[in-house]
Amino acid sequence: MDLSKLSLIFKIVIIAIIYFIIFAALRIMYKDMKGGAKKSDRLKTFGLEILNPGNSGNLRKGAVIPVKNEVTIGRKTDNILVLNDPYASSYHAKVYIKNGECILEDLGSTNGTILNGEVVEHKEYLSSGDEISIGSISFKFI
Numbered sequence: 001m002d003l004s005k006l007s008l009i010f011k012i013v014i015i016a017i018i019y020f021i022i023f024a025a026l027r028i029m030y031k032d033m034k035g036g037a038k039k040s041d042r043l044k045t046f047g048l049e050i051l052n053p054g055n056s057g058n059l060r061k062g063a064v065i066p067v068k069n070e071v072t073i074g075r076k077t078d079n080i081l082v083l084n085d086p087y088a089s090s091y092h093a094k095v096y097i098k099n100g101e102c103i104l105e106d107l108g109s110t111n112g113t114i115l116n117g118e119v120v121e122h123k124e125y126l127s128s129g130d131e132i133s134i135g136s137i138s139f140k141f142i
Contacts, residue, residue, distance in 0.1 A: 046102045046126075047142050048081075048095065054136035056084040064142065070096035073134065074107075087111045087135030095126070095141075102126040102141065111135065 046067040053059035065071060065081055072079040074092040083092070089109040096103055106113040106120045113120045114133035130141040 044100060046095075046097065048132070048139040049142050050137075051131070051140050052136065052138040054083075054085050056082075056137060058082060058084070059137070065139075067095050067097065067102060070094055083134060083137055085135035085137055088137070092134055093120070093132075095132075104130075104132060104141075109134075 047064040048067065048071070050059050050061055050063045050065070053061055071081055072091065072094045073081045073083060073088075074090050075083055075085070075088050076090045079091065089107070089111070091107045092109040093104060093106050093113045096105070102125070103123050104113065104115060104120060104126050105123045111134075115124050115126075116131055126141045128142060132139045132141065
């Protein structure tokens with residue numbers, strides 16, 4: 001085989017690779033401009049808006065605590081949301097996400113967790129606008 005024929009084959013292969021890379025890059029840019037992932041693929045975001053901070057100096061009215069995986073609530077400092085309220089237990093409650101839904105669970109607290117005026121016995125699914133009360137502190141689920 002002649003060396004000039006081999007050189008021609010390499011030139012064609014390199015040009016084909018360059019065109020493939022350009023095509024792949026344009027395809028990726030088109031998907032990004034079109035909106036990327038579908039709306040149903042986007043993750044839901046949840047949060048707890050503070051309605052009444054009570055005597056907790058670390059909380060302020062209107063602040064939002066994001067719920068990513070799990071938020072533990074109680075008086076102990078190793079909780080994610082630390083409450084300074086005499087009616088809050090050390091490990092009072094937790095809010096967590098399971099299968100795209102948010103769940104409020106009372107952790108056997110002494111004074112109970114109130115959801116929309118009702119005492120939570122074990123676990124309750126949360127809906128937007130639900131009000132959670134622990135002692136004098138209250139939150140709105142958003």
